[in-house]
Amino acid sequence: MATIRDVAKAARVSTATVSAVVNDTAFVSPELRARVQAAIRELRYSPSLVARNLRRGRSQLIALAVADLANPFYARLVASAEAAVAGWGYSLVLFNSDEKPELERRILSRIRTLGCDGAVVVPVGAANQYRQREFADLPTVLLGRALEGDPADTVTVDNLSAGRQAGNFLLDLGHTRIGSITGPMQVSTGKGRLEGLLEAMAARGLAPQPGHVRSGEFREDAAYSVARDMMGQPDRPTALYIANGMMAIGAMRALSDMGLRCPEDVSIASTDTISGAGGMRPRLTRTEHPVADMTDTALRMLVERIDNKVSDAPRHLVFQPALVVGESCAPISR
Amino acid sequence: MATIRDVAKAARVSTATVSAVVNDTAFVSPELRARVQAAIRELRYSPSLVARNLRRGRSQLIALAVADLANPFYARLVASAEAAVAGWGYSLVLFNSDEKPELERRILSRIRTLGCDGAVVVPVGAANQYRQREFADLPTVLLGRALEGDPADTVTVDNLSAGRQAGNFLLDLGHTRIGSITGPMQVSTGKGRLEGLLEAMAARGLAPQPGHVRSGEFREDAAYSVARDMMGQPDRPTALYIANGMMAIGAMRALSDMGLRCPEDVSIASTDTISGAGGMRPRLTRTEHPVADMTDTALRMLVERIDNKVSDAPRHLVFQPALVVGESCAPISR
DNA sequence: CAGACTTAGCGAAACGATTAGCTATGGTGG
DNA sequence: CCACCATAGCTAATCGTTTCGCTAAGTCTG
Structure with missing residues (x-):
């Protein structure tokens, strides 16, 4: 893979200039800009998010940990989440805690290690106070189930x-x-x-x-x-x-x-x-x-947390279920 | 977040030693090892995968791009894939190309940028020859559908x-x-x-x-x-x-x-x-x-590619569907 | 006891980007 | 005509790891 230095060399400019072109973060004369872009195309350069994220301190990754992927309900949730995450310019890293609190704990630790910017978690089990102790700094939204005493935002259903x-x-x-x-x-x-x-x-x-x-x-x-x-x-x-x-x-x-x-x-x-x-x-x-709504909302809340756009107090949203009438009910008539 | 340098300072050793302890990559005397581990616990140090991956040139991320997440078939596939990926020590980054070739292309580009070590793709559309040109270096397994002329491994069903x-x-x-x-x-x-x-x-x-x-x-x-x-x-x-x-x-x-x-x-x-x-x-x-089998196999093939354990020639695996007998068929009797 | 080997642990150079701060160039005003 | 200013573009530090090569102290061997 070509690096920013290869591009700089090929275009006879500095890496700073290449960076400026790539990120459109400073004025670059049309001439140099053209040279740089040509070199980028030529070398098939694609900036390394790993390096960029190390420098910027963010990863553009949002983690989603669900309680049971085999359950079609969570599958639908995953689909909504993928769309929402992509819409915010992030990518989705998916985990399945399989209803096992111990596994959930390892997953959270991995999420932290991966440097994910935030996490949406469908919490399993009850007694995961460790979240407060060890993961308080990871922007988190709890989905579907609230845990009393947890400092995270929650999105639940009534x-x-x-x-x-x-x-x-x-x-x-x-x-x-x-x-x-x-x-x-x-x-x-x-x-x-x-x-x-x-x-x-x-x-x-x-x-x-x-x-x-x-x-x-x-x-x-x-x-x-x-x-x-x-x-x-x-x-x-x-x-x-x-x-x-x-x-x-x-x-x-x-x-x-x-x-x-x-x-x-x-x-x-x-x-x-x-x-x-x-x-x-x-x-x-x-x-x-309203799975899609709930997921969208959870992600919006999460992104706001990540961007620090929001006061520290945890927010708790409760959604109302909707009645959908099929043909399985009839008036009593006898 | 604490860095390896903080730990090194706290334990009065060098970062190299901390690294050796964390990765168990060289012998460290029990005494120093204990000091380092204490410091790690004390500071709640968790190594940054971002930095590690930059240095190691791998990301521990495997991408999965499916054609339509809303389709329960792919949902099941995602579930299998998550399990398999986790089993190999990677994490799963999920994308939905929504049957749009143009989106698939952007997704591949993002996968490359994210530094994913490999990708499992359920290809959409037919004419994506660009894969050969631009993404030939990304270890890839095509799942469900083969594209003639594509250099990637494929796992399909008969x-x-x-x-x-x-x-x-x-x-x-x-x-x-x-x-x-x-x-x-x-x-x-x-x-x-x-x-x-x-x-x-x-x-x-x-x-x-x-x-x-x-x-x-x-x-x-x-x-x-x-x-x-x-x-x-x-x-x-x-x-x-x-x-x-x-x-x-x-x-x-x-x-x-x-x-x-x-x-x-x-x-x-x-x-x-x-x-x-x-x-x-x-x-x-x-x-x-046999979704689970196919997915497991695709991931094994991918990991082998990533580890370079395998000759360059693309491999094509075709799975046999299995007949499952329910109650919807009866012998003809009239 | 001197020289040759080991080896625990260290120092510093990568990895590939961003970005603060600097240099040099050319244009302007007094 | 000189001093000054704006600014395009460069140099180099930095992010947090890993890892190569080295030092120095300890252990053997003859």
């Missing part, structure tokens, strides 16, 4: 509202015996969505029957068996709120295996984070995370 | 075999009136798969009837209408080979809207590259690309 919106939709259709297949209660996405549903029902003086709220662990197979079980009871719910798309697929399959039709026999509403349910008929009625 | 395998499976079930919804004929994935099917049928002295081979443009909605049309005819096929998963979803929906059952009335086999059909029932019988 899970409570997701459950509430789905619940209200079912209630408005006249359902009163509403069940739910939830996520694990120890994670905020699992807990918040159920609480939203309960809140919506409580506002109308209702509550689910015992046994009509069960955890499907955010997994398709678990949801399948929970659904079979719950819907096999004589007093089965007329509508279900299912806390993610994966589980909705499992529940749908269970219904169809039991000879129950959706939406005629059972209405299903869900909060679809994964969008793996694209090919499913009937299409799910669901609340969706 | 589309002909995909069509042949699916065809033979249907033929073995006794089907003779087999139709196909194909991709566009101008791209190798579209053309190859159909040719494979035709070959399998020809080997048994069969050929599709006119009107039983139509293009669905690799799009769900186009496939829906093509399927409705084709299956509305009196002499409709008893089995369909559908050239990708997206179109299979559309065709399934068409069948169900027409009151035709799968597999009882029509058998469907597909080549599923996108795996968006995960939630579908019946599960598709399909040939699948």
Whole structure:
């Protein structure tokens, strides 16, 4: 690879002049400018970002660490992030922490070492106080999940509202015996969505029957068996709120295996984070995370941090999920 | 951030010694080693990869440029690639050429500038001879699609075999009136798969009837209408080979809207590259690309190139798709 | 005990860019 | 006609590492 010195020699100018031409940072006479550009083309010179970044102290790299790349939800997030990052003139370095806190820690350390200008992190686990101690100087935006006490900016989604919106939709259709297949209660996405549903029902003086709220662990197979079980009871719910798309697929399959039709026999509403349910008929009625918006926002916040355009106090943004109506819900009519 | 000089000063040794300790590249007496390590911990020193890479002339970065990040197929590819790259001790820089040759070119130029040690590229468009001229020195593996005359290594999949395998499976079930919804004929994935099917049928002295081979443009909605049309005819096929998963979803929906059952009335086999059909029932019988294997292989080939472990002649690997049997095909029995 | 070997650790020169500060040139005003 | 000024372009320091070549102290050998 040609260096700036080769170009300087070929154009019979100094490296400073070449630099000035390349970066358009000082006036260079048309004549020299032309010579330099010719030499650049001739030698196929392309400035080394490594050297430039060493000197400038920035890397033009933004890191994204997601919790589980195999999950289509994060895949979509990655796609949005790539576009946003490129739009700001950075490049995206991608990491997968695979839900392992220890790996996340190593990734952060690598991000720091690589000299990335900032990081967007979908944090895993709960107890990563080390972020505060060791990585406080790395501009960071936490995406999807807030960690209390963490000094980073956060962009999250209102899970409570997701459950509430789905619940209200079912209630408005006249359902009163509403069940739910939830996520694990120890994670905020699992807990918040159920609480939203309960809140919506409580506002109308209702509550689910015992046994009509069960955890499907955010997994398709678990949801399948929970659904079979719950819907096999004589007093089965007329509508279900299912806390993610994966589980909705499992529940749908269970219904169809039991000879129950959706939406005629059972209405299903869900909060679809994964969008793996694209090919499913009937299409799910669901609340969706505004992934693209959230990602764009996270990156804007990050770039502002990097550019020091912003006060030190961490900012916390909460996005509202949107209700998308499919064909999986019907008014109660019997 | 602390530098190696700060550490050296704190430990009262030279920077060379610190470097030796950090990289374990020369013997250092236990005593000094301990002092250095203490200083490192004390100052939270983390060597700057930027500086190291400038000096070493490598970046520990591998670039991946895919043709369309929004496509779940590439999302899966990205996930595999991240894992493989991390396994080799590199980090992954991700780009999306969005099917635009001009953008791909800019991306390659950026990859070079960033100093990436190598690149895995899913090439878009056909006429990118510039790769040979301008980027011949960048170790590259082309993934998914070969470009004739390109000096890069390639890892591709045997589309002909995909069509042949699916065809033979249907033929073995006794089907003779087999139709196909194909991709566009101008791209190798579209053309190859159909040719494979035709070959399998020809080997048994069969050929599709006119009107039983139509293009669905690799799009769900186009496939829906093509399927409705084709299956509305009196002499409709008893089995369909559908050239990708997206179109299979559309065709399934068409069948169900027409009151035709799968597999009882029509058998469907597909080549599923996108795996968006995960939630579908019946599960598709399909040939699948061994994405993970292909990606792993591409990265191994790339790393070998980077390490110069390999002769100059480009290597071309062709993977075989695998037939995955679902419930969407039945023996012909009427 | 002197000379030849080892070897732990050091000093300083790279790597390839940016950029502060300087030089030399030519134009202008008094 | 001289002093001065503006400014195009150059020289060299710098960013934080790695690493080559060297020094000096210690160990052997005859």
